[in-house]
Amino acid sequence: MNYRKSIVALGTVLLFLSCATNPFTGKKTMAFVSNDQLFPSSFSQYDQFLTENKVVTGTADAEMIKRVGQRIAVAAERWLNANGYEGYLKDYQWEYNLVNDETVNAWCMPGGKIVFYTGILPIANGETGVAAIMGHEVSHALANHGQQRMSAAYIQQGLAVAGNFAIKDEQTRNIFNQSYGIGSNVLGMLPFSRSHETQADEIGQMIMAIAGYNPDECAELWKRMQAQSGGQAPPEFLSTHPSNETRIANLTKNAAKAKAEAKKFGVTSFK
Numbered sequence: 001m002n003y004r005k006s007i008v009a010l011g012t013v014l015l016f017l018s019c020a021t022n023p024f025t026g027k028k029t030m031a032f033v034s035n036d037q038l039f040p041s042s043f044s045q046y047d048q049f050l051t052e053n054k055v056v057t058g059t060a061d062a063e064m065i066k067r068v069g070q071r072i073a074v075a076a077e078r079w080l081n082a083n084g085y086e087g088y089l090k091d092y093q094w095e096y097n098l099v100n101d102e103t104v105n106a107w108c109m110p111g112g113k114i115v116f117y118t119g120i121l122p123i124a125n126g127e128t129g130v131a132a133i134m135g136h137e138v139s140h141a142l143a144n145h146g147q148q149r150m151s152a153a154y155i156q157q158g159l160a161v162a163g164n165f166a167i168k169d170e171q172t173r174n175i176f177n178q179s180y181g182i183g184s185n186v187l188g189m190l191p192f193s194r195s196h197e198t199q200a201d202e203i204g205q206m207i208m209a210i211a212g213y214n215p216d217e218c219a220e221l222w223k224r225m226q227a228q229s230g231g232q233a234p235p236e237f238l239s240t241h242p243s244n245e246t247r248i249a250n251l252t253k254n255a256a257k258a259k260a261e262a263k264k265f266g267v268t269s270f271k
């Protein structure tokens, strides 16, 4: 057996040994990096990002970001608890910050570390639009999409074999930077796959509805994104989240499903 084949074979074995369950699909996903390894990298990168950027505090917009974030986090926890995933968020350290930057972007790093740029607020067009973006970004983190992207990077680099026994902190850090791009250049973040986008759309829409925000807003938000993309400066958000007719059609269709899920939690009116 040649070297490459044996790496693949070992990788396949480890794939089954190093899995996490995605609570929203019930499916096993790759997780060469545990939250214990991942979250400290995430938290320190986030803190560093905040010290190097202009965090807005005490304004109505900054308060709104925190308020929406808290409501989304509570809704996510309610859903997870109701579906047998108590304790899933125990290592999360939720934080929601608004950063003064004209870039049209927002993101959530592993463990619940969220940033909104002031540049995305006009497209969000109010609290419900913010909730739509927040729900989507938080869902990438909840479904471990970043972790899967990191695990894929480990396999690509043949690190999975060594990694399973002793992933060095430095390797974790390098792959973290590669997968999230925060350390070097936040705008260089890799796009998620289309299936991850669809999943984050669906989970996000459900969570925002449980939080009491109208899930009909999602399609409207993406229409505004699309309109903006025709302008002189397409939103940075669109480089990682391409908007298209299919996406808008799905969001329109899934809004009813999200409302039905919210009803199970006693939420029947939305703002």
Ligand SMILES: [Zn+2]
Pocket: 136, 137, 140, 192, 196, 197, 200, 240, 241
């Ligand atoms: Zn996304």
